Amino acid sequence: MRRRRLSSAGPEVGALGLGCMGMSWGYRESMRDDAAAERVVSAALDAGVNLLDTAAVYGDGHNERLVGSVAGRRRDEAVIATKVGLVVDDLATRRMHRDGRPDTIRRAVQDSLARLGVDHIDLLYLHRVDPDVPLTDTWAALAEQVRLGNVGMLGLSEVSCSQAEQAHAVHPVAAIQSELSLWTRDPLGAAGSGRGSGEQDEPAGTDPGDVVAWCAAHGAAFVPFAPLGRGFLTGTLDDSFEPSDFRASNPRFSAAHRAANERILRTVRAVAERMAVQPAQVALAWVLQQGEHVVPIPGTTSVGHLLDNIAAAGLVLDAEALAALDAVPAAAGSRY
Template sequence: MKTRQLGQQGPFVSAIGLGCMGMSDFYTTGVDEPEAIATLHRALELGVTLFDTADMYGPYTNEELLGRALRGKREGICLASKFGLVRSDDPHARGVNGRPEYVRQSVEGSLRRLGTDYLDLYYQHRIDPQVPVEETVGAMAELVRAGKVRHIGICEASAETIRRAHGVHPLAAVQSEYSLWSRDPEHNDVLETCRRLGIAFVAYSPLGRGFLTGELKSPDDFAADDYRRFSPRFQADNFNRNLALVDRVKSMVASKGISASQLALAWVLAQGEHVIPIPGTKQRKYLESNVAAAAVALSAAELGQLDEIFGAEGVVAGERYGAQTMSLLNG
């Protein structure tokens, strides 16, 4: 497995990490824990070292799952978790909390559930507009000094917020959604800001929540409680318009003898040595396909063709999230 570095002082991790959220939450009814654990163990065998979770996944159950699966296998793993997104009884509502006392409280819960004495990487999941980022990051820096956290990061933050946070304590990573059909980090200067400051950019949902795999054909493919049923990009006319974009890469996929997923991940990897995608999966067969994308090379002409299809602002139909969740982005 090729490696990339988290920040300027952080560890080298696998160039493709593993997003673990879907093993416990959001995408389907029920949890296949034996397969999820087998997938985590297979990831280790394949050289994956970056594992991404959060306290709100489940909530809490995803961290507990990783704690069980990775018990006795901690050495050499980069374990990343997040705090700051707060769930309520409404499954589609989110609150945020960046108060220093909440930071200290949250890390203790994550450490206990994950069965570890420290986190390699701890993110603020969303920026709290009521708390200056300097205060939140200051509390996170205290965790570093106490040895509970090795490195820190923030998620879905604006370029200005990244600069402010980095001025308090060096950020190892910024995590935001980024893929062929989610190009905001290019347009809002976040990707370039990370490059200039020597911060790793961790791309979540690099397969467009499964859309870029080419395997989804209808909104009816989703379980009744699947998050994507409520996502604007997956609804009604937006679904069909976006499906037409994915159909346009079929010839490229066929000519290279790879899958659509591998093409999408290879594109993300090609956007800079500081970019690390963390595709999520809960099945070994998809994990193995995703990891193989690290060996796929795209020519300048192929990259240009993909940009022609997906690159223009407005070409993708629908927002990434509903209005309430969109309001928490780019803080």
């Protein structure tokens, strides 16, 4: 598949990565199947999808162990990205808290290395900024892990441009991961049409800035999670979710907002029909065309869907398609 560079000084990766969270928690947890998930991770590596994205809190360590069970055996093929800075309080309800204290960061890195079964992490993100700890203190602790050889590159998740600048002054930011899709365009800044409801750690009503452009200007990769709108933009979801599914309580999937959000999906379907491709492929292609430094990480538990997603990396949207997609309305409902 097409390749992109994970930061100006980083390794080449597939234009699409693999988000692994849903293999352990968040969606359809009653259907969790570790053997099937391992097959998806293996198929991804076979196809050149080598950026594997996990985190310490996904299943309270389960997801790191799952990813490591495959990537550990194929270490030279995999670029492993994980995250620290969030701590699970209650696994059943997915309640967690932020902890960016340096001592906590040091312990968390060692725990992640053990669960993954590797001697270094290629890309380590600060999962969320802890408002009670200066970002520069947390980032310095992470930079120490790079100097020790435990980590290759550092990234941030769900931050503003001003926070990225603070961190970058201490140690280079190699990547920023935030939600970006046709129904969540906050990282494109105020100029991004149809912006959704921001969740960055800035004061209420403060624009996080054009984070995608900040990454391009600073040689960092921008890594969008949920580029398919948590499945909504595939056009294949029904209206029922099991109680443990995150989407069951997500405002954008509620009856109050579902009909309004169908307006976005109608445009995606129309473009897909005209181009004789799938809606999911159109949605992924739009994200990919936001910049050559953009590496989306759609998640899936199906090898078939993985292969469909990979095909999107070769899809180029024409001017008519881009104009229609750029003009879709903002999503109804906040994203959390």
